[in-house]
Amino acid sequence: MVADPAIKKLSSMPFPAIVGQDDLKQVLLLAAAHDDLSGAVITGEKGTAKSTAVRALVDLLPEQQAVADCPYGCAPDDPASQCEDCRARDRDDLTVETRQVPLVTLPLGATRDRVVGTLSVEDAMAGDAEFDPGLLAAANRGILYVDEINLLDDHLVDVLLDAAASGVNTVERDGISVSHPAEFTLIGTMNPEEGDLRPQLRDRFDLQATVTGCQDLADRVDIIDRALAEGDDETVATEYGDAVADLRESLRVARESIDSVSLPTEFKQSIAELCTEAGVDGHRADIATARAAIASAALDGRPKVIESDVQAAARYTLPHRLKSQPFEEPPDPEELLDDHFDDEDTGGEDDAESTDDSDVDESGDAEGADSADENEEAGGSDDGNNSTRDDEAADNGGRDTDSEGSDENNQSKDPAPSGADSGSDSGQADTSERGGDSDDGDDPGSTESDDETEGTPLVPGQQRAGVGDATAPDIDDTVDEADSGENSGSPGQRSHQQQAGGRGTRVRTEPATGEAPVDAAASVRTAASRGHNRVETDDLQQSVRECEQAASIVFAVDASASMTPAMETAKGVVLELLRDAYEQRDEVAFVAFGGDDAEVLLPPTRSVSLAARHLKSLPTGDRTPLPAGLSTAATVLDDADSSLGVAVIITDGRANVADGSPTQATRRAAEQLAGVATAVVVVAAGTAGRGLIPTIVEVAGAETVPLSKLSPQVVTTAVAQAQQAGDAGPSQPES
CATH class of the missing domain: 1.10.8.80 (Magnesium chelatase subunit I, C-Terminal domain)
Incomplete structure (x- = not known):
């Protein structure tokens, strides 16, 4: 069997030429064989042929018939899935063409208009209000591919969820109202250490595969050889033509026999x-x-x-x-x-x-x-995820809440960790709603403690100590919210900052006020929708953009031996924050200061798994370099690319390691921190007025919270207060 030369190749690397990656290839073939499988997410390292495999897959798919003059590529023999224009025409009047299955790439920086479509500027200038289809229209009956999908902006994720739930893209803006079919197989790739997927989106992927680089030297040499021969089409066709043809035939037969x-x-x-x-x-x-x-x-x-x-x-x-x-x-x-x-x-x-x-x-x-x-679920097919919850997701605009409210029920299903009874102190009960997790190092059968210990180096003057369960403490219902640093009303809630002009995601337009550049395309569309032959002054529009407002949160924790309970609490709060980090794109870092210096145990990250790995075992020391902890926290915030920086300092106010006077060194470090932090929260592990805590509060303009009341809400409230106050710069000391 030989390859059909009439079929246009989308990828220069044939599917069979990809070395190894059996799981990746099998997942793509399964998704290609069954149209009701909603898609696949591929996780793993960069440079492992993920994008190459997706492009090569399209070359294997049978060609499809489509209405030639339809922007959505409607199937001529399936009126139920056609757009309104195709359904209104007689079958004999439809011009049919044979085409390759479309593969559409959604860039991370795409605008909402580019994805869903908008009013055509070209037609608007001619006086016609016509819809200009977007990427969802181009991907209909094909594959929509998103590289680094975990980094996709939330407003685009919402668009994908809406379309995936209904198979229809609805656009109502700029004076137009259009609905068109948008049924596609969604394929995404991601590196999990760069951040997690939103649970609502992750659940929409029917299939998942994890890929890693080949470790066998022979395979790596083979990869080099095939990459070097990639541009030689004649050699590639000769070597892999039969294999490609066999796979194409196998996939065609599978699709025809699936029912x-x-x-x-x-x-x-x-x-x-x-x-x-x-x-x-x-x-x-x-x-x-x-x-x-x-x-x-x-x-x-x-x-x-x-x-x-x-x-x-x-x-x-x-x-x-x-x-x-x-x-x-x-x-x-x-x-x-x-x-x-x-x-x-x-x-x-x-x-x-x-x-x-x-x-x-x-x-x-x-x-x-x-x-x-x-x-x-009675009636037609959707994206392949037919369950009662699909209807709820569609009613909510595709925004599920799968991640909330399920953890409590899971505790009855999940067995308790084997070290839960023996690894925790008798005076420290598990009070977390999500359930405490015993340090695996206490499990006699665990083989991970040695590896994790080696992963966190000690500095002079430090010793290794387990910190037990990492759980955020429950807050007493009788606690005064003002004492815990929480606002009345909606503590911890953050709003997206919208402003005319500037940088950020374009979310809408509004009449121009002269405060921002004029949006020419939107102005033309507005004039056309009003029937004007030219753009008048009252047609001028400006873009309103939404700033990301992601926060970098740095915990600087006293790692002296007496502060083990504080480290335990801080670790739990970090994990709680990271569970919800995908919502705000926040990053969390962890600095421990003990012995002679401070150490960044966890660089800024949104990954729960990465945090768990780095914070599994924490070092402790016999001395307290408080100035080094403040200075290191300031450096981490300064290096972070974030408009909001929050430092959470957990200390008992003692400092006995410094370059010169501990008091003066602490004051200088607090000034450095105040220069880069949007907000500073000092968590007092003892009496609030003890030691150098008042100095930090005075110099950094910090808020004080008792250790017993530290919770994720305290931190998120600090971020929300800074944002709502419009404090885009560093915090200022109190006068």
Whole structure:
């Protein structure tokens, strides 16, 4: 079999030429085989052929028929999915073309107008109010690819959630109201250490694969050879032409036979049991696993799903949905699958025979998992995530709240950590709503403590000490909010700052006031919508932009031996803050000062997993270099690219290590901190007026909070107060 030269190649690197990355390639093939699989997220290192594989996948997909003059590429034989214009025309009047499946890349810096579409400036200048389709229109019936999707602005994430939930893009702005089909397979790539995905978006991906660079030297040499030969089309076609043609044919057959592949009832039950054991939210995981198992069978040319299909599918549908507590290793998907399928007493070699002999009504399974979906949600298909929660997401503009309210229920499902009883002090009960997590180092069976210990070096004068459970303390309901640093009303809530002109994401336009540059395109569109032949003064518009207002929060914690409880509390608060960091794009850092100097244990990050790894074991020392802690916190904030900087200093006010007088050194360091921090919070681990705490408060203009009342709300309230006060510069000392 040879490759068809008439098919235009999108990628110069053929799919079979990609070395290794079997999980990546299998996930993409599953998504390509079953249109009801909503998409895939690929996590891992840069430079591991993620983008190359996506582009090469499109070359394998069968070409599709589309209405030639339709901007949305509607299918000529499917009126239900067509736009209004195509439905209004007779089938015989439609000009049909054969095209390659579209692959549309959504850049991180794209504007909302570019994504959803807007009024055409060119037509507006001619006096016509015509809609100019955006990237969602171009991606209809194709693939929408987002690199570094975890860094995508929230307003664009909301757009994707809306379109994914309904399969329709609705635009109502600039005097136009348009709805058009926007059904696409969403594929995203990300490096998890750069930040987490919003839970609502993560749950929309039916499939997930993790990729790493090849470590085998022979494979790495092979990668070099293939990259060097990439530009030689003739050599590539000769070497991989047959393999590409075979894959293309296999994918075509799989897509055509997907509806006839049956999923026996026993495997539906197995999928439901597996997802229940995994403790995943909702039913999307169940449905995705069923569809992926059907796609796996279709790709292998089998008319019926066998156990190995279910097991393979679950490897890609469950890992990104599994939940773990801070400072715990995430559940091992392979261990979960092994435990589940070992209990079912079904052998790999007997799968086909056992399913052939099973007493199953195949006529009821001919549609695979789709029949199960119809019981949950009547009427047409959407993005492949048919559950009761989909309707709720659509009603809420695609903004789920999957991450909230589920942790409390999970505690009844998740077993207590093995070291929970032995690793914590008797006087420190677990009071966190989310459940405390014992330091794994207390678990006799743990093999991680040595590795984690090596990951945090000690400075002279320090010793290693475990800090036990990392939990933010509960705040007594009777505590006066003013004492805890919280505002009445809505403590901790932050608003996005909108302003005319400047930098940021364009969210809307308004009549020009002369305070900002005129938005020419919006002005022309306004004039056209009013029927003006030329732009009048009252047509002039200016852009209103929304500033990101992300915060950098630095914890500087006294690491002397007597401050172990304070470090314990601070670590818990850091994890609580990072759980919600994706909402505001905040970054959190951790500085420990003990012994002779201060050390940045956690560089600014939004990653919960990275924080858990770096803060698993914290150093302690016998002396207190308070000035070094303040100075290091100031340096971290100064280096951070953030408009809001908050320093949280946890200390008992003692300082016995300094260059010269500890009091004068502390005052100088506090002045340095005041010069870069938007807000400073001093958490008193003893009496608030003790030691050098009053000096820091006076010089840095800080707020004082008792250690017993430290919580994530105290920190977020400090950020919100600084933002609401319009304090875009450094904090000023009190007079």
